[in-house]
Amino acid sequence: MTYASPHRLTPEEEGGPEVDVIVVGAGNAAACAALAAREAGAGKVLMLEAAPEAEAGGNSTYTAGAMRVTYEGIDDLRQLVPDVPDDLVAVTDFGSYGADAFFDDMFRMTQFRTDPELVEILVRQSLPTLRWMREQGVRFQLSFGRQAYKVDGRFRFWGGLACEVWGGGPGLVEMLHAACAKRGIEIRYATPATDLLRDDAGVRGVMVATPEGRKAIRAGSVVLACGGFESNAEMRARYLGPDWDLAKVRGTRFNMGDGIRMALEAGAMPHGHWSGAHAVGWDRDAPAYGDLAVGDNYQKHSYPFGIMVNANGERFVDEGADFRNYTYAKYGREVLRQPGMFAWQVFDAKVLPMLRDEYRIREVTKVTANTLEELAGKLEGVDPARFLQTVRAYNAAVQTSVPFNPAIRDGRGTEGLALPKSNWANTLDQAPFEAYAITCGVTFTFGGVKVSDRGEVMDRAGAAIPGLYSAGEMVGGIFYHNYPGGTGLTSGAVFGKLAGENAGRHALSLQTA
Numbered sequence: 001m002t003y004a005s006p007h008r009l010t011p012e013e014e015g016g017p018e019v020d021v022i023v024v025g026a027g028n029a030a031a032c033a034a035l036a037a038r039e040a041g042a043g044k045v046l047m048l049e050a051a052p053e054a055e056a057g058g059n060s061t062y063t064a065g066a067m068r069v070t071y072e073g074i075d076d077l078r079q080l081v082p083d084v085p086d087d088l089v090a091v092t093d094f095g096s097y098g099a100d101a102f103f104d105d106m107f108r109m110t111q112f113r114t115d116p117e118l119v120e121i122l123v124r125q126s127l128p129t130l131r132w133m134r135e136q137g138v139r140f141q142l143s144f145g146r147q148a149y150k151v152d153g154r155f156r157f158w159g160g161l162a163c164e165v166w167g168g169g170p171g172l173v174e175m176l177h178a179a180c181a182k183r184g185i186e187i188r189y190a191t192p193a194t195d196l197l198r199d200d201a202g203v204r205g206v207m208v209a210t211p212e213g214r215k216a217i218r219a220g221s222v223v224l225a226c227g228g229f230e231s232n233a234e235m236r237a238r239y240l241g242p243d244w245d246l247a248k249v250r251g252t253r254f255n256m257g258d259g260i261r262m263a264l265e266a267g268a269m270p271h272g273h274w275s276g277a278h279a280v281g282w283d284r285d286a287p288a289y290g291d292l293a294v295g296d297n298y299q300k301h302s303y304p305f306g307i308m309v310n311a312n313g314e315r316f317v318d319e320g321a322d323f324r325n326y327t328y329a330k331y332g333r334e335v336l337r338q339p340g341m342f343a344w345q346v347f348d349a350k351v352l353p354m355l356r357d358e359y360r361i362r363e364v365t366k367v368t369a370n371t372l373e374e375l376a377g378k379l380e381g382v383d384p385a386r387f388l389q390t391v392r393a394y395n396a397a398v399q400t401s402v403p404f405n406p407a408i409r410d411g412r413g414t415e416g417l418a419l420p421k422s423n424w425a426n427t428l429d430q431a432p433f434e435a436y437a438i439t440c441g442v443t444f445t446f447g448g449v450k451v452s453d454r455g456e457v458m459d460r461a462g463a464a465i466p467g468l469y470s471a472g473e474m475v476g477g478i479f480y481h482n483y484p485g486g487t488g489l490t491s492g493a494v495f496g497k498l499a500g501e502n503a504g505r506h507a508l509s510l511q512t513a
Contacts, residue, residue, distance in 0.1 A: 016218070017204075017205070017218045017219050017220045017507070017510070018044075018205075018217055018218045018219065019044040019045065019046045019217065019218075019219050019220075020037070020042035020043050020044050020045060020219065020220045020221070020504065020507040020508070021034070021037040021042045021044075021045045021046070021219060021220060021221050021222070021223065021500070021503045021504055021507050022045075022046050022047075022048060022193075022205060022206055022217060022219040022221075022222045022223070023037070023045065023046070023047045023048070023222075023223045023225060023500070023503075024047075024048050024193045024206065024222065024223065024224050024225060024226045024259055025047070025048070025049065025058060025224070025225035025226035025227065025259070025472065026047050026048075026049035026051075026056050026057055026058065026173075026177070026187055026189075027057045027058030027059060027060035027061070027173065027225070027227070027472065027492070028057075028058075028060035028172060028173070028176065028472070028489055028492040028493055028496065029060075029225040029471040029472030029473075029491075029492035029493065029495065029496035030047060030058070030223070030225035030226070030471070030472065030496065031047070031173070031176035031177065031179070031180055031496070032129075032133070032176070032471070032492065032493045032496030032497045032500060033223045033225050033469070033471050033496040033497070033499050033500030033503065034047050034180055034185045034223075034500060035136055035176070035179055035180060035183065035185070035497075035500065036496065036497040036498075036499075036500030036501045036504065037223070037500040037501065037503050037504035037507075038183045038184070038185055038500075038504070039500075039501070039504070040500070040501045040502075040503075040504030040505050040508070041504055041505070041508050042220075042503070042504035042507050042508065045184075045185045045186075045504075046185075046186050046188065046217070046219070047180065047185060047186065047187040047188070048188055048191050048192070048193050048206070048208060048217075049187055049188065049189045049190070049191065050190070050191070050192035050193075050226065050254045050258075051189065051190065051252065051254045052189055052190045053189040053190075055252065055253075055254070055292070056173065056177075056187070056189055057169070057170075057173035057177075057252075058226070058227050058251070058252050058254070058255060058472075059169075059227060059230075059250075059251035059252055059255065059443065059444060059473070059488075060169050060172055060173050060489065060492070061169045061170055061173045061251070061252070061292065062169055062250060062251035062252065062290040062292070062295060062296060063168065063169035063172070063251075063296060063488070063489060064146070064164070064168050064169065064295075064296045065164045065165035065166075065167070065168035065169050065171065065172055065489070066143060066146070066147070066161050066163070066164045066485060066486035066489070067130060067140075067163055067164060067165065067486050067489045067490045067493070068097075068102070068126065068160060068161055068484060068485070068486035068487045068490050069097070069126045069127050069130050069162075069163055069490060070097055070098055070099050070101075070102055070123065070126050070127050071094075071096060071097055071098075071127065071162065071163075072096045072098060073094060073096055074089055074094050076127060077094060077142065077162060077163065079127070079131055079134075080130055080131065080134055080140040080163055081140050081141055081142055081163070084142060088155075091153065091154050091155060092148070092154065092155040092156075092157070093154055093155065093156045093157065094157055094162060095156075095157055097160045097162065099123050099124065101160060102123045102126070102160070102484075103119065103123055105160060105326070105484045106119050106122070106123070106484065106487075107119075109326060109479075109481070109482040109483060109484050110478075110479060110480040110481055110482065111480060111481050111482075113273070113480040113481070114477070114478055114479070114480060115271075115272075115477035115478060117453055118451075118453075118475070118477055118478050118495075119478065121453060121494060121495070121498065122478065122487075122490065122491055122494050122495075125494045125497075125498070126490050126494060129490070129493050129494045129497055130163070130490070130493070132497060133493060136175075136176070136179040137175055137176075137178060137179045137182070138165060138166075138172065138175045138176065138179070139165070139166035139167075139171075139175065140163050140164065140165060140166060141163075141164060141165075141166050142162060142163060142164075143157070143161055143162055143163060143164045145357075146161075146164075146356065147159060147161045147162060147164075148407075149406045149407040151405060151406075151407050156407040156408075158323060158406075158407050158408065159323040159324070159325035159326070159485065160325060160484065160485075160486075161325060161485060161486045164486075165489070168295065168296070169295070169296070170292070170295070172489070188208075191208050191209070191210060192208065192209050192254075192258065193206040193207065193208050193226070193258065193259075193262065194206075194207045194208065194209050194214065194258070194262075195207040195262060195265070196222065196262050196263075196265070196266050196468070197216055197217075197218065198266060201466060201467075202465060202466025202467040202468065203221070203222050203266060203465060203466065203467035203468040204218055204219070204467065205217050205218040205219040205222065206219070206222060206262075219467075219507070220467065220506065220507025220508075220510045220511070221467045221468070221469060221503040221504075221506045221507045222467060222468055222469070222503070223455075223469040223470065223471060223496075223499050223500060223503045224259040224262065224263055224457070224468070224469070224470045224471075224474055225259070225470065225471040225472040225474065225492075225496060225499070226255070226258065226259040226472075226474070227252070227254075227255030227257075227259065227444065227472065227473045227474065228255055228257065228260065228444045228445035228446075228447070228448065228473040228474065229255065229256065229257030229260060229445050229447075230249055230251070230255055230277065230442050230443065230444050230445045230473075231249055231251075231252060231253050231254060231255040231256050231257075231289070232255075232256045232257050233245040235256075235257050236277075236442065236445075239274050239275055239445070239447060240275055240276075240277055240442075240445070241275060243336060243341060244277075244336070244442070246341060247279065247332075247336060247341075247439070247440045247441065247442045248282050248286050248287075248288060248289075248298075248439060248440065248441045248442070249288060249289045249290065249441070249442055250280070250282060250290050250296070250298070250299070250441040250442065250443045251289070251290040251443065251444075252289070252290060253288075253289040253290075255444070255473070259470070259474050260447075260448060260449065260474055263449045263457055263468070263470060263474070264449070266457070266459075266465055266468060267459040267460060267465060268449040268450070268457045268458065268459060268460075268465065268468075269449060269450040269458050269459060269460050269462070270447065270448075270449065270450075270476065271447075271448060271449055271450035271451075271476030271477045272446050272447045272448050272475075272476025272477040272478070272479070272480070273446040273447055273476075273479065273480040273481065274445075274446070274447030274476075275447070276445070276446040276447070276479070276480055276481055277333070277442050277443070277444065277445045277446055278329045278332075278442070278443040278444050278445075278446070278479070278483050278488070279329065279330070279331075279332030279333050279336070279440050279441065279442045279443060280299055280301070280328050280329060280331065280332040280440075280441050280443060281299065281300045281301065281303065281308075281328070281331055281332055281335055281343070281345070281438040281439075281440075281441070282298050282299060282300070282332065282438060282439055282440060282441025283298040283299075283300065283363070283364060283365055283436075283437070283438060283439075283441075284342050284365045284437035284438055284439045285363075285365045285437070286298040286363075286439075286441065291363075294361065294363055296358070297357070297358040297361045297363075298358070298363070298441065299328075299358055299441065300345055300358060300359065300436050300438050301324050301328050301356055301358070302324075302345070302347070302351075302354065302355045302356050302359060303319045303324070303331070303345050304319055304320050304323070304324055304327075304406075304423065304424045305347060305351040305354055305355070305406070305424055305426065306319065306345055306346050306347035306348075306351065306426075306428070307319055307345075307346050307390075307391075307394060307421070307428065308335075308343045308344065308345050308346070308438075309343060309344050309346065309379075309382060309387055309390060310338040310339060310340075310342075310343050310382075311338065311339040311340045311342070311381050311382055311383065312339060312382075312383055312386055313376075313382050313383040313384065313385070313386030313387030313388075313389070313390055314386060314390055315390060315394070315419050315421075316334060316337075316338060316343070316419070317331055317334050317419075318419065318420055318421055318422055319421055319424075320413065320421045320422045320423035320424045320425060321422050321423075322409070322422075322423075323409070324485070325484060325485035325486070326482070326484060326485070327482075328485065329443070329482055329483035329485070330481065330482040330483070332440040332441055332442065333440065335438060335439060335440045336439070336440035340381055341439055341440060342381065342437060342438065342439045343437075343438055343439075344379050344382060344435045344436065344437055344438070345435060345436045345438060346375070346391075346428060346433065346434075346435045347428075347433070347434050347435070348426070348427075348428045348429060348430045348431070348432075348433050348434075349430040349431060349432055349433075350426055350430050351426060352432075352434060354406065359434075359436065364436065365436060365437040365438075366434060366435070366436050366437075367379065367434070367435050368432055368433065368434050368435075369431075369432065369433050370431045370432055370433070371431065371433075372388060372391055372428065372433060373388065375433045375435060376388050378435070379435055380437070391428050393417065394414065394417065394421070394425075394427075394428070395427045395428060395429060397414035397415050397416050397417045397425075398412075398413075398414055398421075398425045398426065398427045399412055399413055399414065399415060399425065400427065404424065404426060406424060409422075409423045410423050410424060411423060412424060412425050412426075413425050443488075444473045444488065445473065446476070446478075446479045446480060447476050448470070448473065448474045448475050448476030448477070449470055449474060449475070449476055450476060450477060451469070451470050451471075451475050451495070451499070452464055453498075454469075454498065454499075454502040455469045455470065455471060455495060455498040455499030455500075455501075455502050455503070456468065456469055456499075456502065457469060457470050466506075467506060469499035469500075469502060469503045469506075470495075470499060471492065471495040471496040471498070471499040471500075472491075472492040472495065472496060473488075473492070475491070475495050478491055
């Protein structure tokens with residue numbers, strides 16, 4: 001079978017591979033693919049990064065570093081974090097997050113659309129893959145800061161997340177790149193791949209853009225792990241819909257969809273939720289793309305403890321529908337749908353100490369007041385009279401007789417409101433009051449290409465495209481509508497490792513053929 005591609009090998013470009021495996025990208029999925037290919041026996045592995053070195057790593061660099069992983073208790077977690085002190089273990093309820101819970105979350109969050117074959121790999125390989133990452137030199141820590149609350153003298157983990165990378169996204173990329181350097185894997189920065197090389201036998205390498213012009217690099221196999229199309233305003237409007245071109249981008253400015261384009265031009269099957277994306281509440285005045293100096297701190301994810309209002313002064317989501325881990329990735333879309341594409345998160349003094357660290361950064365759009373009336377006048381763009389009506393109705397509806405407990409779905413909701421708040425409802429009645437302006441921040445897009453259980457890119461007839469593999473955000477079919485927090489990095493690592501292993505084996509098979 002032949003594949004439609006803009007670049008067919010010329011006689012001058014013919015010849016044996018210059019490298020065994022090319023990995024397009026340099027983030028978490030790409031680095032895991034490169035390391036796995038090297039481990040599988042590929043002698044020369046080359047990573048191509050579109051960004052300059054100072055901005056390398058794709059969206060991985062901009063993450064907080066949480067990784068969703070199955071565990072049955074502290075013994076499993078100690079496989080990743082072996083130095084947890086016994087005295088800390090004695091005052092902590094780690095609970096468990098088994099495979100069944102992970103499956104339930106994935107199917108529930110995606111409205112039962114997630115690809116069963118892919119989610120089986122994701123869940124079953126989550127713990128083994130993180131153990132493998134630790135062997136490569138990645139350090140983990142327990143997520144006490146963001147995923148555990150202290151209740152009655154004991155820490156209690158919540159929301160299925162207990163583990164994160166030491167140093168967050170920047171630490172992850174630094175450690176993975178160090179592991180690549182140790183194993184002789186070259187990373188070429190500011191070297192974007194522009195097209196795939198192919199012949200009738202399959203993919204044979206890539207074309208890259210260099211200061212000297214376009215150049216062909218031949219390879220035994222290629223792994224595309226260079227992100228979705230979230231950085232591309234034109235593609236966001238085309239696939240996600242009106243006004244998505246106006247959304248802020250949480251991460252890199254280099255994820256322009258080129259990997260997806262190259263795969264589709266090679267005959268790949270589109271797969272997944274092409275009109276869906278991971279999108280969160282993001283500071284209204286944040287820059288158009290991510291800022292590495294601020295990192296993930298433009299996010300504003302303590303909304304379950306307050307209310308969110310739009311320009312009409314009205315609530316528009318159930319802020320306490322579930323743990324933040326299970327709602328934050330879809331609520332950005334809801335903010336984008338509001339008049340003016342913004343909202344305000346409102347809190348009172350009772351919960352201010354519980355707000356996440358991101359609310360205390362210098363680069364924040366915030367107002368403070370000693371009365372609700374004063375606050376109403378400071379909420380730029382909001383109908384003040386309607387806002388006060390909303391707060392009065394909300395305060396009257398809070399079930400104050402139900403105990404407040406942030407570590408569980410406490411059932412402390414509202415009664416009689418058309419739009420309820422299901423958990424963690426607290427009256428807004430103690431000064432000072434604080435409010436934070438947010439808009440939509442898009443993280444990554446859900447649509448991509450179909451891959452096999454070996455990480456091979458599948459063509460439109462359902463056959464593997466020889467020599468072409470994919471991982472990370474480019475893999476379609478995993479996420480639809482919503483997303484369980486911390487699954488993106490885990491998915492990138494699991495499918496990066498899978499694609500890299502098989503790309504390495506494919507390259508070796510060509511040498512012995």
